Amino acid sequence: MSSCIYCIDNDIIKKLATFQLFNKTIQLFDASSEQVNILETAQYKFEGDWKKFEGGKSRKPEDRLINYKQVLYLTKTLPKISESDIDPEIFIQLSNIENIDTGEAILTSHAIQIIQKDKSAQIFTGDKRFIKALAKVNLPIIQESLNHRLWCLEQLVLRNIEADGFETIRDFIVPVRECDTAIKSVFGSGLKSTHENSLATLKNYIEECRQEAGNLLNPYK
Numbered sequence: 001m002s003s004c005i006y007c008i009d010n011d012i013i014k015k016l017a018t019f020q021l022f023n024k025t026i027q028l029f030d031a032s033s034e035q036v037n038i039l040e041t042a043q044y045k046f047e048g049d050w051k052k053f054e055g056g057k058s059r060k061p062e063d064r065l066i067n068y069k070q071v072l073y074l075t076k077t078l079p080k081i082s083e084s085d086i087d088p089e090i091f092i093q094l095s096n097i098e099n100i101d102t103g104e105a106i107l108t109s110h111a112i113q114i115i116q117k118d119k120s121a122q123i124f125t126g127d128k129r130f131i132k133a134l135a136k137v138n139l140p141i142i143q144e145s146l147n148h149r150l151w152c153l154e155q156l157v158l159r160n161i162e163a164d165g166f167e168t169i170r171d172f173i174v175p176v177r178e179c180d181t182a183i184k185s186v187f188g189s190g191l192k193s194t195h196e197n198s199l200a201t202l203k204n205y206i207e208e209c210r211q212e213a214g215n216l217l218n219p220y221k
Helices: 010-018 022-028 042-054 061-065 068-077 088-095 102-115 128-135 140-145 153-164 166-179 181-186 195-216
Strands: 005-007 036-039 122-125 150-152
Touching (some): 005 102, 010 022, 010 166, 042 068, 061 166, 122 153, 153 166, 166 181, 166 195
């Protein structure tokens, strides 16, 4: 069954695109690009980041690694979700929670609506603060709807490794690994990183995330 996918934060788009794993990942969920939902503001956010980088105004060293060409292509072409598409009641409740920003509240609210009809819908996020905050929300509709729906970046990398092989994914990621702290640690030895050590580190990060996410994180690994 194909999945409707929600990229809850811009970071997950940026990292998957830079690792050259965006298209591979959605294919693993038997989804197409037409089923991947992002914020309508994502395009403008990345256009602004790109202009800062091009103008030498970016202070983030990792920006030199980001595949802005692919990121901008994705944010211009993927389906957009805006505040007008959501359940206002759920949105307001989520917006009032610390560490859940407006964009995350918009996409999460819309995802909850869709999950009522499409039980295969999934949520991708690279924001650990969002996961932790959402896990603490005491609203039955959120806990019930989002049970096992969230996938963190490390889980998605692991799923790609199991699908295409460790060395293939390692070789994609290593040249740009410093754009993410956890992934840099996973592949800390660069092209000499071993399957055993990298997977152990990756699974440790997933387990740490699971401790904060409770039943929201998908049980994969």
